[in-house]
Amino acid sequence: MPLTVLLVDDEPLVRAGLRAVLEAQPDIQVAGEAADGAAVIPLVRQLRPDVIVMDVRMPLMDGIEATRTVLRTITDPPKIVVVTTFENDEYVYGALRAGADGFLLKRARPAEIVHAVRLVAEGDSLLFPAAVRQLASSYGRDHGKTAARTAMERAALTEREGEVLRLMAQGLSNAEIAARLVVGTETVKSHVSSVLAKLGARDRTQAVIAAYESGFVSPG
Structure with missing residues (x-):
């Protein structure tokens, strides 16, 4: 199809x-x-x-x-x-x-x-991660950092989920994250799904924006 x-x-x-x-x-x-x-x-x-x-x-x-x-x-x-x-x-x-x-x-x-x-x-990679980072740096501060930080704290990501989110923010695909962390691709997919669910994010882009706006990942 x-x-x-x-x-x-x-x-x-x-x-x-x-x-x-x-x-x-x-x-x-x-x-x-x-x-x-x-x-x-x-x-x-x-x-x-x-x-x-x-x-x-x-x-x-x-x-x-x-x-x-x-x-x-x-x-x-x-x-x-x-x-x-x-x-x-x-x-x-x-x-x-x-x-x-x-x-x-x-x-x-x-x-x-x-x-x-x-x-x-x-849906397994972020489109133009550098540009998304620049946009978050320019406009993310205008959208309620305190609320975003509170939402990130409530998500209570595990250490490994946090690692995966930071690598997602760099624009790495599931396969690239798997290689970086020396785990299987299916394991990465599971972590990504968990991150999205905990953050209430539709996809990687929304999860990464939440990471930037909360300060979990620095746009700089």
Whole structure:
């Protein structure tokens, strides 16, 4: 089965470019398009895409609110990649905090676009960890460090789970973490699942943001 993608952007030329790039891949199919975040929910229900590639700035409903709406409304929601013009964008950080799995720059090369879609679909690695770290450094302090620290303390991660979270924040995949800790990949998957459950995080991106905002991991 091909990986299915929903494109959401108010610029038809951007959608056409993304479609051309993604459909050039034998394992990716563009299932549909929308011109605004407000149109996402009915399309997700109809098409059940694996990944949404969504502009972060749109006139009626932006990518932040659309992400929140998808995650609040849809059972077993798709992965979400938001698209932005500027890397260090507070809108992007807002979308990541709302539950987006990663982001892409509009100037990204075709290979980077394809890689991003495949990576978030697989879900075992963090997309652009250095950029997420920079965003957390720039904007994370504005989002309630005390509450984040309290949530991290309540999670009561074990020492090994803490090690795994720090390595996740570096962008390491499950296989790379396993090699670093000299354990099996299945053991790492179990630790990652436990970290996500304890933090109430949807995926690695949200867990890493929680780690930065709480001070458990330093953005610097």
